Amino acid sequence: MSMAASLPAILLVGCGKMGGAMLEGWLEQGVSQAVVVEPHAEAVAPFAGRGAVCASVDAIPAGFAPAVVVLATKPQQAEAALPGCARFARAGALFVSVMAGKTVAGMTGLLGGSALVVRAMPNTPAAVRQGFTAAFAGPGVTEAQRALADTLLSAVGEVAWLEEEALIDPVTAVSGGGPAYVFLLAEVLEKAAIEQGLPPALARRMARRTVSGSGALLAASPLDAAQLRINVTSPKGTTERALNVLMAPEAWPRLMSEAIAAATARSRELAG
């Protein structure tokens, strides 16, 4: 039997880049009941005919009783989106928020004061069930509800549980935004390849496959990333010359530290 049977009935509020990525993963798992609230028709176009879509919370069929409500609007849209979901809190649904910067206390307040909330930070590789999510269970969330959230989040990738809510800020910076840094690597590698005379179409293919193939090797190998890097780097060879540039103290090591610190600070700012 597939894991599909164990996925609970889901209400997804906000089906943009992140909500849509998770929904893609859940649909692939054969989730039996998923209702989506999404005001922008364009955002849900890829899901036409694959699940029930409502333009607002008020349009949700009266009989639908979700076990889990996933909150995936922009943090700035939460004040408009959450109060309409309070009735699901009263009916005992568990809330799983993926919004950056929205604290459990803030969300419980917007949901009428007694909602049980798991705060999670996923990433977009969830769309191909290769995501990474770190999650924090707010006060009152039972072991069974935590297991329910774990089932849902595990359906789209790996899950880690945090014992401290504040850790979600650096998690947001590292794994939440991390795919963007990796895609940037593919972009700049492609550009550099073109600069060295490679035809654009070939440069694009090489850059994409080099990044995705390296990711696959990293996923499959028991070796540390550092050892996999050393395995490419012949003494006095070509890679060594490139790494002398990239690994200079003021280059990638410092830039990445600065970038992650900046994103962590922004996550704290969003929490207000």
Ligand SMILES: NC(=O)C1=CN([C@@H]2O[C@H](COP(=O)(O)OP(=O)(O)OC[C@H]3O[C@@H](n4cnc5c(N)ncnc54)[C@H](O)[C@@H]3O)[C@@H](O)[C@H]2O)C=CC1
């Ligand atoms: N994009 C990413 O890689 C990640 C995003 N997140 C979080 O996920 C959340 C969504 O981000 P994105 O998907 O990137 O943004 P997005 O803008 O693509 O998606 C938000 C969606 O919510 C919809 N929406 C707005 N008001 C609504 C309402 N009242 N009811 C229902 N839906 C409503 C919008 O139409 C939009 O489609 C954010 O809070 C972000 O912090 C978390 C991890 C990674």
Ligand SMILES: O=C(O)[C@@H]1CCC=N1
């Ligand atoms: O950029 C953001 O704010 C969200 C959170 C992590 C990824 N995207």
